[in-house]
Amino acid sequence: MRDFLPGDVLRRKYVVGIVEEVYSSYGFEPLETPAMERLDTLLGKYGEEGDQLIFRVMKRGEKLGRILQDIPDENTLADSGLRYDLTVPLARVAAEYQADIPRVFKRYQIQPVYRADRPARGRFREFYQCDLDIVGSRELTVELEVLSAAAEVLSRLGFSNEDFTLRLNHRGILHGLMEVCGIPPGKEESALVAIDKLDKIGAEGVQKELQERGIAEEGAAGLLRVFSSETKGNSQVISRLGGLLEPSDAGMKGLAELEWLIERSGNCPAAGCLRLDPSLARGLSYYTGAIFEVEMTGFGVSAGGGGRYDDLIGMFSGKKIPACGFSLGLERIILLLQERNMFPKDLAGKPEVLVTLFSEETLASGLELAHCLRGAGIRADLYPEPGKYGKQFKYAEQRGIRRVILQGPDEIEQGVITLKDLETGTQETVSLDQCVALLTR
Amino acid sequence: MRDFLPGDVLRRKYVVGIVEEVYSSYGFEPLETPAMERLDTLLGKYGEEGDQLIFRVMKRGEKLGRILQDIPDENTLADSGLRYDLTVPLARVAAEYQADIPRVFKRYQIQPVYRADRPARGRFREFYQCDLDIVGSRELTVELEVLSAAAEVLSRLGFSNEDFTLRLNHRGILHGLMEVCGIPPGKEESALVAIDKLDKIGAEGVQKELQERGIAEEGAAGLLRVFSSETKGNSQVISRLGGLLEPSDAGMKGLAELEWLIERSGNCPAAGCLRLDPSLARGLSYYTGAIFEVEMTGFGVSAGGGGRYDDLIGMFSGKKIPACGFSLGLERIILLLQERNMFPKDLAGKPEVLVTLFSEETLASGLELAHCLRGAGIRADLYPEPGKYGKQFKYAEQRGIRRVILQGPDEIEQGVITLKDLETGTQETVSLDQCVALLTR
16 A cells, blocks of 8 residues: 655646546536445455455454454454554654655645544544644744644635634643642543543543542642633633743743744734633643644534644654644534535536437437537536436436536527526527537626 | 435535645645554554554455464454445445435546555555446446546546547457357356456467366367457457357347447547457456446556446345446556656646745744735745745755745835745745735736
8 A cells, every 4th residue: 555645646636636527527426435345245246356355344342352262362363454543644654754755744634534433423433534734843833834724724614713713722731730730740641531521521520530540639629620710811811820830841831832822823814713721631642732622613522623743753763753733524514514504505516417318319419519518618417318308307406407408309400409497497599609608607 | 434425525525625725725735645554553642542443454365364263264353344446335325325316326436445455566455446337227328428438538638549449348249259159158257257368378378278267179269269359440340240149149239239339439539449349358247238448558457447237236226227337547547647747747736835934033924924825825835944045945946846935024124025936046026916916927
């Protein structure tokens, strides 16, 4: 399997762009199916050799446990796994292709990732992430660029500054707050997992969980005091944290970074969306600096997030390479746009017209007509079966194609075509050139 | 995991289009990595819970055999597999969503497929196919549309009629030729596999293989006579086949269909590319009617192919639904375009300009400048680290960005910027508006 570096992807996009343009100009519509299918769907379709070439995905959980009784463990059976996110593959690529990529590598990547999770609303086993990351620089400009691109995407999709917030925190601040509450370094990660659930299970729930995780009562009370604060507004939060974090160097450094970001964001699209929130933890363990999360107003779950991870690439390259990135969850954004009716009415890609077929005898002329329209850049579907117009109109309506072209023997003789609007019921008899003009108008 | 029907895909493409536009306007470049990674790349990066959520792919071949000694078979361990092509998933979708798709369903699908094959030149374990199929109609117009779209893509990519041929054959003709050579129906499939190797291993090799596959000597000799014919030109091949296939109904019906296709292709982009070739077999067992393959002149391997498969969907739906389609192999097309230097010089997507950073003090102004350029639709990269221009120019050159913008304290004071062309070495000092005009020109 291969990695496609930017030059490769651009070449692929060029070809795919033309393929899609032609395919859709012929009235084909796009379909996407998951990378995994049930084994019984796949087996017996490709011949004996094909069955051997299928990558099989292991069973999981209890089912696997029952089978594994007699053999060592699941790692013996599997030698590869599906992408879990796009950050670890980037880290591997950044380490592997150090000589081929620029010292500062700005890449984006939009691909599906796979998690053997229990599916739920807005949570799937295959889902797309839209990631962007800057590898190779420790400067905070990197965070600003990443946050701005995130804000810009949301605003270009039609979300206003009231619809979303970029919550902002810093690993240094989290560490500093743990420090001043007296949580031992070894328990920090575990305490964070509990704190992260504050929104879901409330202060009492978190207190219970902190206890279960072996956090001393005093420390737990301190954490809850610190993290359940109702202080709002960036400057108030900054001054409150400045007081709390005084004894912690890491905390003060993290706070200074976030102050810088908020102050400098004034000229960027992220201005006005940033909200400092010391209770933001984010699950993944690889973050080392600023962390952020997109909160969509009234949506409950995050639509994306990211942060700085200066140690991850070093796990592959042996050499410390800093990085910072952001990932947008495509499924959740689409769910929101759909719920709020924010998709444009006419999405590019649908056929613009259906060329009907009157009879076997008009077929040659119908084919030529479709060919001319496609050549003029119009997405033209051709009904493949000559016969009753009613059936062909119904097909057009079902596909959401508003206009149909009729061309019987009389029209062919006169060198004209009839263009019918199925929505209004009106029709006009025009020349091919006029028809092209009407359709591209 | 989900299927995305056309409406879903269009919505996804809309969002992805905007995400890509914004991401690339910020100077990010696209990267793609394979769906599978080594397990040791993935494990230990996402915490304990993450490790549990990774889909594991089973070992294969001998390695698996050694582990499997004590347990029943590999199907016990796996419950799903990765896509092997895009046709079987389409057949499943067409059966599963009968109520949601039009009676005639024209879909295209561009996604990676996976085969646990030995990698070779132009052959990978993960590769993209660009498929288009028409489900639900038995009319030959379907074959014409599919062949035309294939020819149109190749011509839009810059291949002339001399660069490629669409080889055409028919399962009925293959069956008819077997019949007249006295090959028993049970041996047809096996004899075809041998005949398919004629190009690679020659007549003698095929004769030997036919013998090994238990084809009687007389039948084998007949097959070789029939399939090694040097007859060229569609009309000559048609008249030769017409003589040979007389005793076979299936053969004559198949031949009539191909005659119809060649005759009617006159008004379509496929005109002049179709070449009737009775030795074309195509491996997959699901084809039932016309079959075709793209032969790129001087390339040796096929760049795509397809055909009619009227029985495959019935395996999922229990109801016979006809279909016909074509698949273009993206990797091979890209390989050819690259070898023949056919890619356009400037592929859309690269940053058009790099905004350099003079010092920490000019950062705010640099951010604002980048923001303005991006808002004007220009893909503008921003160098994240203030410092020496030389280093920043080197970065631009490495990324193939021809123009850089310089803005030091003097320029900021005067409200101008310097636009430098790294290729010619010339530079001019202009206003922001002039700069935008120059870059969008």
